[in-house]
Amino acid sequence: MTGHAPTETEKWRTVRFDVLERIEEMPSLSRVVTEFLALARRDVYSARDFEAVLSKDQALVARLLKLANSGIYGRSRTVRTIPEAVVLIGLEHLKKVVYAVSAAGLIRHALRHYGYHPDQGFWLHGLAVAQAARVVAEASRACPLSPEEAFVAGLLHDVGKLVIDEFLDLPAGSRATLDQERDAVGLDHAELAEYILRQWNLPEAITASVRWHHDHTAGGDWALGAASLHLGEVICRHWRVGYVRPIDLGEDVPREDCAGVMELLGIPDAAWGQVIWDIRQRLVTLEDTYAGA
Ligand SMILES: [Fe+2]
Ligand SMILES: [Fe+2]
Secondary structure, three states, X not given: OOOOOOXXXXXXXXXXXXXXXXXXXXXXXXXXXXXXXXXXXXXXXXXXXXXXXXXXXXXXXXXXXXXXXXXXXXXXXXXOOHHHHHHHHOHHHHHXXXXXXXXXXXXXXXXXXXXXXXXXXXXXXXXXXXXXXXHHHHHOOOOXXXXXXXXXXXXXXXXXXXXXXXHOOOOOOOOOOHHHHHHHHOOOHHHHHHHHHHHOOOOHHHHHHHHOOOXXXXXXXXXXXXXXXXXXXXXXXXXOEOOEOOOOOOOOOOHHHHHHHHHHOOOOHXXXXXXXXXXXXXXXXXXXXXXXX
């Protein structure tokens, strides 16, 4: 017994070698994501800049056009090129689809130990937290994440579960706790996610916010980024998005449950109704819009 809480470095010594190997084997996130995030940080950018970045990943373009033509956008004509898709779907929405499609290949898996609905539950949870965190980042005066970064952080916040799920020795269908994760592999899913996102070269704002999403008060400079993910998660949990299907957004979300983190993020009480309304608007079509990503 050392008698003190393990430091970050000491924690890594407890990680099993086969877990590290599994992380190393994970395919990389498309570079398009990091380039888009950089683009979105600029004051001015055009649909043409967007197209130039996108054209570097033709497989992504193909999947994007397939989704644009899947009928969910109700277009009567076929979308054949990215500029057409920008016109028909809109640049802001298309960017979210690009992030979702890029992440889908990596995280759209069924997990056995987290209680998600077997039909895309884990994926829908990530998408829902992405949408919610984006709305929170837009509403917050203090959140260090741009709305785009909040969306990507939300999509990827539980990526560590993908690795840990394989190493858990629990009855199928049980919901693994952070302690059970540490017992199984030496780290919890937020700590593992940090490692994975660093490999993918995502901005520090995203990586650090994901790292602290279960313990935002310990997040230092990025505490409020982590808090926006936490708030998004608390809101989505009320509707059990990802755990039951279809999604039922009928239940009210009590403001009292979120008052502390709202204050931290500088979101006035008066804005609560609007925040919930905006998130509901984005979740109402979630299953149809992205499930085929
Ligand atoms: Fe989560
Ligand atoms: Fe989590």
